[in-house]
Amino acid sequence: MVTTYGADYLTRLIEAVETFQDVFEEWMTTQVESDHMNARGLFPTTWNRDDADEARVKTLELAVAEAAGLAARAVAVTGAYIGIQGLGNIDPISNWSMMRNPKAFLSPQDVRSTASTVKGRLKGLLADADGRDDSALPAFSPAQMHPIIWGGAAAHWTSHQYRVAVREAAEGLTVHWKGVLGRTDVDDTVFWQQTLSAGEPQAGRPRLAWPGDAEDKTTRSMRGGLEPLAKSLTMLATGLNLTVRNVTTHTRDELSEQEAMERLAAYSYLARLLDTCEVRSVETEPGSAHQNVLPEVELGTTIDS
Secondary structure, X not given: OOOOOOHHHHHHHHHHHHHHHHHHHHHXXXXXXXXXXXXXXXXXXXXXXXXXXXXXXXXXXXXXXXXXXXXHHHHHHHXXXXXXXXXXXXXXXXXXXXXXXXXOOOOHHHHHHHHHHHHHHHHHHHHHHHOOOHHHOOOOOHHHOOHHHHHHHHHHHOOXXXXXXXXXXXXXXXXXXXXXXXXXXXXXXXXXXXXXXXXOOEOOEOEEEOOOOOOOOOHHHOOOOHHHHHHHHHHHHHHHHHHHHHHHHHOOOOOOHHHXXXXXXXXXXXXXXXXXXXXXXXXXXXXXXXXXOOOOOOOOOOOOO
């Protein structure tokens, strides 16, 4: 199996990114450019030059916004997000205007480097598309999987490092939820066992729970209620950790694209189930636990099985 975009579509994305780069640089001629070091995390990283014509600045800002809208899809296709502490994975092209805000989390160089990375990855995909028979294309794409999963896999997937892509996606999901729950004190398999098992949370051990009343035996049409669902989620997460993450981490056996796609799909499904869960801790009444809002975090960390 091959992935997944036609040459015409990829060419249009490349052209959109190039247009964005051009109008962005034209707009930057009206701006004073700073960076995170000089902004000290408190100030904007761009602001209008004293001699800039205000009408021209506004016209160029609208042009950049329009170009960013056309190019934004390219970031999702290539997975070229930037990880921002406390915010997760950010698309710098869509969020270029945030540079003008206090406590700006992007700099002009972040936007430039992302656009260049996106364009390079798209050219790699285009080279693949030009060399294949489009009649062999499947009807779906790994870029449509859960953003944490594709965000971890994309850079390696586009260079055909499928084992590494799966490993990074698997580790990224665990790192994300460890960060959300503040659980850096346990290995991966134990983390999922403690986090998804049935029962009440303990001090320092928040849990992820399917929303609803645990006593309701027909919650969300789950036969038997929430307790067997908690067991199923625990087995799914720990099973994937043992059979996918550990294997791709501790062996060097390469995966085919088909094998890797199947593994990513399993993790993507797990990630979407976890999004539905509530975070419950000893500080929160089980019946009123808040719905977790998914932030994306940078990938990394290899933990022994």
